[in-house]
Amino acid sequence: MVEGRMRTGTPPGTRSLARMKPGEKGEVISLEAPDHAGYRRLFALGLVPGATVTLLQRFPTYVFTAGRTTIAVDAGMAEGIWVAVRPSRNRSPQSRA
Amino acid sequence: MGWSSKAGEKARVRVVIVGCPNVGKSVLFGRLTGRYVSVSNYPGTTVEVTRGIGRWAGRTFEVTDTPGLYSLSCITDEERAARALIMGGGSDVLLQVADAKNLDRMLPLTLQLSEAGLPVVLIVNMLDEARRAGLAVDLAGLGDRLGVPVIGAVLTRGEGVEEIKELLAAVGDTGTIQPLVPRYDRQVEAAIRAVEARITGNYGLRPRAMAVLALQEDPEVLDILRARELNWPLVSDLVVRMNQGSEPVRQRIPLVVHRLARRVVTRCLRQVGRPALTPGQVAGDLLLRPMFGLPVLVAVIYFGLYRFVGGFGAGTLVDVLDRTLFLSRLNPWLDRVVDGLFTGEAWRELLAHDYGLLTLGLRYAVAIVLPIVGTFFVAFAVLEDSGYLPRLALLTDRLLKPLGLSGRALIPLTLGLGCGTMATLVTRTLETRRERLLATFLLALGVPCSAQLGVVMGVLSARPHALAVWASAVVVALLAGGTLAAHLLPGRAAPFFMEVPPLRLPSLGNIWRKTTARMVWYFREVLPVFLAASVVIWLGRLTGVFPTVLSGLAGVCRWLGLPKETSLVFLFGFLRRDYGAAGLHDLAPGLPAQAVVVAAVTLTLFVPCLAQTVLMFKERGPVTALAIMGVVFPTAVAVGYVLSRVLSLVGGAAW
Numbered sequence: 080m081v082e083g084r085m086r087t088g089t090p091p092g093t094r095s096l097a098r099m100k101p102g103e104k105g106e107v108i109s110l111e112a113p114d115h116a117g118y119r120r121l122f123a124l125g126l127v128p129g130a131t132v133t134l135l136q137r138f139p140t141y142v143f144t145a146g147r148t149t150i151a152v153d154a155g156m157a158e159g160i161w162v163a164v165r166p167s168r169n170r171s172p173q174s175r176a
Numbered sequence: 177m178g179w180s181s182k183a184g185e186k187a188r189v190r191v192v193i194v195g196c197p198n199v200g201k202s203v204l205f206g207r208l209t210g211r212y213v214s215v216s217n218y219p220g221t222t223v224e225v226t227r228g229i230g231r232w233a234g235r236t237f238e239v240t241d242t243p244g245l246y247s248l249s250c251i252t253d254e255e256r257a258a259r260a261l262i263m264g265g266g267s268d269v270l271l272q273v274a275d276a277k278n279l280d281r282m283l284p285l286t287l288q289l290s291e292a293g294l295p296v297v298l299i300v301n302m303l304d305e306a307r308r309a310g311l312a313v314d315l316a317g318l319g320d321r322l323g324v325p326v327i328g329a330v331l332t333r334g335e336g337v338e339e340i341k342e343l344l345a346a347v348g349d350t351g352t353i354q355p356l357v358p359r360y361d362r363q364v365e366a367a368i369r370a371v372e373a374r375i376t377g378n379y380g381l382r383p384r385a386m387a388v389l390a391l392q393e394d395p396e397v398l399d400i401l402r403a404r405e406l407n408w409p410l411v412s413d414l415v416v417r418m419n420q421g422s423e424p425v426r427q428r429i430p431l432v433v434h435r436l437a438r439r440v441v442t443r444c445l446r447q448v449g450r451p452a453l454t455p456g457q458v459a460g461d462l463l464l465r466p467m468f469g470l471p472v473l474v475a476v477i478y479f480g481l482y483r484f485v486g487g488f489g490a491g492t493l494v495d496v497l498d499r500t501l502f503l504s505r506l507n508p509w510l511d512r513v514v515d516g517l518f519t520g521e522a523w524r525e526l527l528a529h530d531y532g533l534l535t536l537g538l539r540y541a542v543a544i545v546l547p548i549v550g551t552f553f554v555a556f557a558v559l560e561d562s563g564y565l566p567r568l569a570l571l572t573d574r575l576l577k578p579l580g581l582s583g584r585a586l587i588p589l590t591l592g593l594g595c596g597t598m599a600t601l602v603t604r605t606l607e608t609r610r611e612r613l614l615a616t617f618l619l620a621l622g623v624p625c626s627a628q629l630g631v632v633m634g635v636l637s638a639r640p641h642a643l644a645v646w647a648s649a650v651v652v653a654l655l656a657g658g659t660l661a662a663h664l665l666p667g668r669a670a671p672f673f674m675e676v677p678p679l680r681l682p683s684l685g686n687i688w689r690k691t692t693a694r695m696v697w698y699f700r701e702v703l704p705v706f707l708a709a710s711v712v713i714w715l716g717r718l719t720g721v722f723p724t725v726l727s728g729l730a731g732v733c734r735w736l737g738l739p740k741e742t743s744l745v746f747l748f749g750f751l752r753r754d755y756g757a758a759g760l761h762d763l764a765p766g767l768p769a770q771a772v773v774v775a776a777v778t779l780t781l782f783v784p785c786l787a788q789t790v791l792m793f794k795e796r797g798p799v800t801a802l803a804i805m806g807v808v809f810p811t812a813v814a815v816g817y818v819l820s821r822v823l824s825l826v827g828g829a830a831w
Contacts, residue, residue: 112671113671115393115426116251117671117673118427119247119249119251119430120246120251120673121673122247122430122434123196123246123247123281123284124246124281124673124675125278125280125281127430127431127434128431135461135464136464136465138466139466139570139571139572139573139574140570140571140573140574140672142464142570142676146278146280146281147277147278147309148278148281148675149675149676149677149678150673150674150675150676151464151566151569151570151672151673151674151675151676152671152672152673152674153573153574153577153671153672153673155671155672156671156672156673
């Protein structure tokens with residue numbers, strides 16, 4: 080069972096964390112986890128809808144910050160984290176991967 | 177509920193420390209009790225809860241340290257143990273330790289504890305790190321808003337400890353405070369009231385908190401209510417109904433709690449300065465990148481585990497203790513004493529001589545495994561306290577995925593190169609039962625321990641291509657066996673997600689406390705295993721089982737194209753690693769290279785030693801242990817057989 084669903088009225092520029100580039104930043108729109116336990120743990124780590132995330136690197140695992148917490152997830156988890164990515168014209172993303 | 181404590185002036189005050197992992201719970205425990213009583217913060221093993229006694233202000237405090245708990249809605253075994261401890265009642269005060277920088281993640285637990293009617297004190301720890309991050313915490317404001325006592329602290333430096341002690345000494349004197357609790361929307365509140373009204377039993381938490389957990393489909397809470405509440409069908413119906421649709425209540429409740437926590441935090445935590453970039457942060461970030469991280473990882477494994485634990489611990493220290501102390505002094509003396517005390521041969525053999533309880537069991541635990549374990553505990557405490565472990569896990573996660581393991585499994589597997597018994601014990605640090613099983617299997621199958629490596633190197637190093645054949649055969653068997661096991665075993669690899677804490681300089685005091693506490697714990701866990709192994713050998717010799725086993729093994733050896741004396745090497749290698757080593761050493765010169773390689777490969781893949789086997793039974797249970805042995809034994813023989821056929825076909829010319 081997949082926990083969490085995309086909401087209606089998703090803002091433009093919404094992508095899963097797995098499709099973000101290092102340095103990109105955005106707000107968490109919704110979470111899908113493989114199970115309720117994974118969902119709750121992400122929640123407990125501060126990854127709640129509305130939290131600001133910045134992707135740091137994609138390889139060998141996805142590493143990102145949510146608030147002041149750094150979190151590492153595998154590709155499977157990253158695909159379920161939906162983020163409204165901010166356009167990053169004024170700031171060049173610092174490439175890491 | 178406030179502070180209505182039943183504890184009189186003379187009675188012990190029962191204090192329970194709770195909080196997320198990596199916030200300093202074990203440091204606070206150490207500060208309050210002065211000494212460690214048993215293990216703490218050992219991931220997977222803190223399930224054995226740590227208790228200690230502290231005395232100040234004329235009162236006695238019974239302090240309990242609990243495993244990491246993110247939320248009252250539990251996921252892991254550790255969390256369930258911690259919650260069970262809280263629900264079990266019997267605490268006069270809960271000290272929740274929190275990381276000041278991440279208060280927004282810590283306060284949901286505070287709110288839940290208040291909701292459950294528990295007397296909680298919030299310790300806002302790591303104020304120094306918060307300051308460096310440019311953050312100012314309004315502790316008084318936090319206390320006012322939460323309605324619980326709040327104390328700021330830098331526990332590693334002892335700051336705040338006196339204030340905590342004073343507050344604990346005054347438990348029972350404080351007036352009633354009205355703590356902040358979450359309020360949900362009208363529909364959810366109605367559901368909570370409906371469930372609450374049907375809860376009649378006392379479960380250590382307020383009925384409202386039980387109702388909130390039940391509505392979030394908490395499996396344990398539902399089990400409790402199912403077993404004990406007459407109105408269970410009504411509760412069950414409501415829980416199911418509230419969790420249907422696109423916004424189930426199990427998602428709405430935590431969201432409300434987090435929003436409330438965040439609202440409190442935005443008022444009480446302010447960014448006052450620019451975050452200072454500390455060397456620890458820079459290094460911590462660099463270590464996440466494969467380009468820097470992987471070389472450091474190799475260095476950590478090589479120096480920290482291989483050289484320090486494998487070389488210094490398993491080599492130098494074992495030599496000193498085993499050869500100088502036991503073999504040349506203690507054992508001969510014990511033999512004489514036992515011979516003088518007992519006349520029966522059976523008693524003499526049980527206590528002393530080649531396989532005795534004292535001369536083998538005790539000696540193994542003290543002289544051979546203790547130095548390895550001790551040096552490992554030092555290395556592991558440094559890795560743990562520095563925040564390096566999650567970095568190691570995230571770098572290696574991808575490599576170990578095909579074997580059904582997460583990055584964390586690199587530690588027990590590397591450790592297996594030192595001592596398989598110890599490594600089997602350390603598989604406890606893995607998060608899922610499935611992963612623990614797979615790692616135990618790989619350790620039993622093919623990770624050669626330092627004793628096996630020593631023999632193999634000694635016998636094969638003169639013949640480089642024989643060594644290459646051995647290494648490739650073992651690696652192929654390990655990878656194939658691991659991949660196959662991961663596919664065949666039901667269930668799937670747990671999704672990987674992990675908090676990456678900042679890199680910190682470990683404190684020597686904490687490393688010392690952890691190491692000594694774990695050594696005590698090790699002795700309680702492992703000494704009986706070695707003693708049991710001695711008794712098994714004694715029984716085997718007494719009952720004459722060994723000759724039967726030997727003749728069976730001789731048949732296997734013939735089949736592998738090995739002389740029948742090799743069966744002795746197999747049996748004694750299993751029972752006493754130094755005997756097995758010496759045995760192969762003595763046999764090797766008279767054997768063709770092909771036979772030596774086949775013997776070495778089979779010996780490596782064979783179940784490693786009696787102590788590891790006993791520990792496998794203890795850790796994984798008899799059914800699983802027997803299943804593992806049932807797979808490992810035929811695999812070892814089959815690989816040996818295939819190898820001997822292949823080498824025969826290729827012909828002796830290559831040697």
